[in-house]
Amino acid sequence: MTDSTPKVFISYSHDSTSHKAWVLQLATRLEGNGVAVTLDQWDLKIGSDLPHFMESGLSESDRVIVVCTDEYVKKANAMQSGGVGYEKMIITSQIMKDLGSNRVIPIVINNSTFEMPMFVSTRLWLDFSNGNYEESYRQLISDLWGESVQPRPPRGENPFNRRPIAVDTVVFDIPENFANPSLDSTVTFNPTLNNGKYWVGAGDMAFELSWSKCAKGSIWIYNRQESIHSLRIPSNITSIAQINNAECSSFYNVEDSTSLKEGEVAVLQNINGYYLALKIESVLYRERNIDDKDELIFSYSIAAAKSTSLTHHV
Structure with missing residues (x-):
């Protein structure tokens, strides 16, 4: 996040008294969140030179908020003179100097067709209509302060360059009735x-998964096997597809064993560097009838190429 105060110029049309009040309320909220706003309702005094106010305000601001109402779009596209037309001319000139800039932020309010003025028609815009106001404001204030609403996850290393934890692969004589070679099942x-x-x-x-009976609706899982390097329990995870980083620091390590309830998830790494996530679907103990069998149902997914993400493996 930047420490310097963002400076913003608001370009809008005087559609009505209520619209001017709406713009004033937005500007006031931005000021309350540390943004330096240039607004004609505050900064343009009686007798002031209007073109000078617009030129200096637009030139000295870091960003320009364009409030795209139906009336603003009409005036901007009609090439009319006056405040909107003059500001459009200045903004267009600034855009042409740096086509890749994100300096101009179009926002939509009282716009029946969601049509943008032609001079900002290629720019991403925010919808400030009633139902979207708070989410759009959150995106706007975050962007002005250089914060990302959806931060990019940390980029890991090339999984094909990751060295295996063990030099020798562990080979098992696996009973056919107690094995499933699939990566997802x-x-x-x-x-x-x-x-x-x-x-x-x-x-x-x-x-090699190792289990034993526990209390009703739960099962013990162990971390004693030769082929298992680690067993970790994700925090606040209810689906394997939620795991985008099996090495997340919020997952707590299990030294020897832990009990898992129905619906809970565990992450294991084998000594060859691959990750597996499993979820307990059902645990059923039938002890009253000697002929009945106990039953454990779990789903699992193994990430290929030693990836730490399982979001695309289920």
Whole structure:
């Protein structure tokens, strides 16, 4: 975020008393949020030279807010003289000097067709109509202060250059009934059989999962297996597709084991550097009838190419 105060000039047409009041309210709110606003209702005195006010205000401002009402669009496109026409001429000249600049910010209010004046028709604009006012203001004030409403995530390294954690791949003799080689799938099995072991993936991307019974609606998952490097629990994550960074610092590490409830998610890394995320779909223990089987259902996804993101893998 920049420390220097953003300077803004508001270009608008005097459509009505209520519209002038709306512009004044917007300018007042911007001033309250630290923005230096040049506005004719404050800065243009009786006897002042109008062209000089517009020229100096537009030249000295960092950004120009163009309030695109139906009347403003009509006046700007008709090449009329007067305030709108003169400001349009100055703004157009400034745009032509730097076509890549984002100096001009069109905002839409009282605009029945959402048509922009031709001189800013290629610019991204904000909709300040009633239902969108607060969200558009949030975007406007963030942009003026150099803050991003949707910050870019940190860029990671090339996954193909990431060195594996282990030199040698661990190879298992995996029972066919307790393995699923798919990268994305849903598994149903009895966690009391095969010592609670179940394998997913294959080759370097194999994960040995270890489970045991817990309280109703939950299951123990372990971090003792030879092929598993780490087990982490994401905070406030309810879907595998939400995990865009498996190395997120907010995920807490599990040293040995933890219990997972239905709907909870875990992230594992194997010793070859691949990530897997799994979600507990259902846990069912049937202890009253000796012929019934306990059942664990979990969905999982393994990120290819040692990616840390699983948002596109489900």
